[in-house]
Amino acid sequence: MKQRIITAVVALLFFIPLVAIGGMPLQLLAAAMAGVGVYELFNMKGLEIKSLEGVLAILASVLLVLPKATWFNFLPDTVTNITLFYLIVMFILMVPVFSKNSYTFDDAAFPVLVSLYVGFGFQNFILARESGVTVLMFALLVVWSTDIGAYFCGMKFGKNKLAPHISPNKTIEGALGGVICAVVVALVYLLVWPMANYNLLIMLPLTAIFSVVGQMGDLVQSAYKRHYGVKDSGNILPGHGGILDRFDSLLFVFPLMHLVGIF
Incomplete structure (x- = not known):
């Protein structure tokens, strides 16, 4: 319990000021937490996060979290975070083609769902702060x-x-x-x-x-x-x-x- 309380206090001392500041610092924190969340799910399943699909899943979640207007404003207005996310999903879905079906469509579903679950949640965390x-x-x-x-x-x-x-x-x-x-x-x-x-x-x-x-x-x-x-x-x-x-x-x-x- 003592360790739990100490961790909570330290985390809040770091977290609350970033919530107050908002903007890019909080967005980077949210993207980092999304990446860690993807890693945790891969680790629970016994998958290597350094694999191609692991890296792509982290990238997909981060692309959902970081606001396009702040981080990717050099792209055309028609490009959205969902567009960038789906671009990575397309790459994940291509993996079975180059693995000669040793990596299947069912295998590809896990990193896609993980990145959507974590990335979309933290994206809305940032949207809440922007409000x-x-x-x-x-x-x-x-x-x-x-x-x-x-x-x-x-x-x-x-x-x-x-x-x-x-x-x-x-x-x-x-x-x-x-x-x-x-x-x-x-x-x-x-x-x-x-x-x-x-x-x-x-x-x-x-x-x-x-x-x-x-x-x-x-x-x-x-x-x-x-x-x-x-x-x-x-x-x-x-x-x-x-x-x-x-x-x-x-x-x-x-x-x-x-x-x-x-x-």
């Missing part, structure tokens, strides 16, 4: 308060298992506690920093949905880890595991927030 610090902090607080509420409510009241085949320690009571905690935190936050796009009566039900979806993102990552027989996605954060262990919920929540127009 303002208050928007990004709202998203972060929803996920963080859900995690904290689920942990403590699960310890205190947890009796009924939520998904024992995937994550034996999670309980229904903990999940509900996480949702309630997120809604309470969102209520306090939104009273101080209201969201321009939606009023409070809409934001609170949306917060409950975001909390549930965030927990589903966590369960999805737990399912991957159980499938590949690993405890953590990585070890870059002592006491916390890998990047995906900390951002699995956000990779689901950020795109949904974008979809409903929060940013």
Whole structure:
């Protein structure tokens, strides 16, 4: 627990100033985290990240994260991040041709899906920050308060298992506690920093949905880890595991927030 707290404090001291600064420093951090996330998934599957498809998958995720207007403004206006991403996907799909089918279409699907999952999540992380610090902090607080509420409510009241085949320690009571905690935190936050796009009566039900979806993102990552027989996605954060262990919920929540127009 002590190591976990120390890592969290150090990470926040590094992370929060970059969130406040925004712009290129935060974009580079998000791209780096996306690259690490791709590496973690490759490593869980036992694949070599230095392989051609590993390098292409990292490149594809980074091309999704870095805003085209900032990093690739020398390209024509018709070229978008999705265009650049799909260009890399085309190269991945060509690998079976040059490997004489020793590398199959099914093999190519893994790096494509991994780069889309990680890259699109961190892309929306950057889009949230571009909408303002208050928007990004709202998203972060929803996920963080859900995690904290689920942990403590699960310890205190947890009796009924939520998904024992995937994550034996999670309980229904903990999940509900996480949702309630997120809604309470969102209520306090939104009273101080209201969201321009939606009023409070809409934001609170949306917060409950975001909390549930965030927990589903966590369960999805737990399912991957159980499938590949690993405890953590990585070890870059002592006491916390890998990047995906900390951002699995956000990779689901950020795109949904974008979809409903929060940013």
